[in-house]
Amino acid sequence: MASDALSGSNPALLATLRTRPQTPLTARNPRLISAWLLTICAMLLGMIALGGATRLTGSGLSIMAWQPLSGILPPLNHAQWEHEFALYRRIPQYDLLNPGMDLAGFQQIFWLEWIHRFWGRLIGLVLLVPLLAFAARGVIGGRLVARLAFFLVLGALQGGIGWFMVASGFDPHSVAVAPVRLVLHLGFAFALFAAILWTAFEVRAPRPVAIAPSRGALWTRRLTGLSCAMIGLTVVAGGFTAGTHAGFVYNQFPEMGAGLLPPHYDRLAPFWRNLTQNLGAVQFDHRALASLTATAVLSTVLVGLRSRLGKSAHDALMLLGWGVLLQYLLGVTTLLLVVPVWAGTLHQTFAAILLGTALLVLHRLRGATGPDAA
Structure with a gap:
């Protein structure tokens, strides 16, 4: 009732209220x-x-203990190194993948995993210490303090998920971590990255930029939201591809064996097992989702550039378009080169950059509405 009355008396004010963040x-x-x-x-x-890089080099199982505080210190003498190496030699990965590895070789994979864990602790400090200082001095509001404190808790939980993942690799019948746990760890990292990035955008520009109402503007915003969801889903599929080592089974493109579809796509029963355990099916699903995602993103860019969205939105859309093309090329390159460490690492990292770019576009289109809002 109140909304109808306001629309009749001042439609411009109603449009402003619809797009303005309430808090x-x-x-x-x-x-x-x-x-x-x-x-x-x-x-x-x-x-x-x-x-x-840790996953692709098989370094993740080199540290056999979960010590959130004391684990910040690496081995400091030869006896401590020998102790860590002796622990590693007890798990199947050593006998099956690294038999005969010497202490120097173990130190190489140990340092990569240690840096990975240390970097996570450092991120926590970079979030915690300024948060306490800014909150104490009233630099940030209570709602933002609560959100960032929640992110801090999620970051600590991510550390626990990381250990939950690593512990699965100590099974007597395993030489790597469980794919489902790897996907959980990877997906949680992407979600945390997206949440903090969106918060940074909100703080920097809390009010949406005015965009002339049009069908093109509305559809561009909707397609951008779809693109974000598609990127996230493709990342999950990529996690299963990485966790099952499915990227090593068909290293040509676009064919998979004799055709576009891998043979025996549905060989496992029940059917859902093919989505996470059938290597050919897992790789195909990642390929198919990547292609659909690229199509969705490029469609978004095409619709957006033909709409009057303003320079900032158009610039972000151009970045998104070039970004998805580069990511697709990186994926094909990684496949054709049989997943070298540098390519696999770059492909995984750029997926997060692509997601961040899509979120930037979505943030700049918050003020986009259809003609009915005019």
């Missing part, structure tokens, strides 16, 4: 706070890259 995140110095949050996002990108 924007507040900060006394938005540029400082957003720069801090973007720094954390950059560190999370580094964490995702380190995670990819």
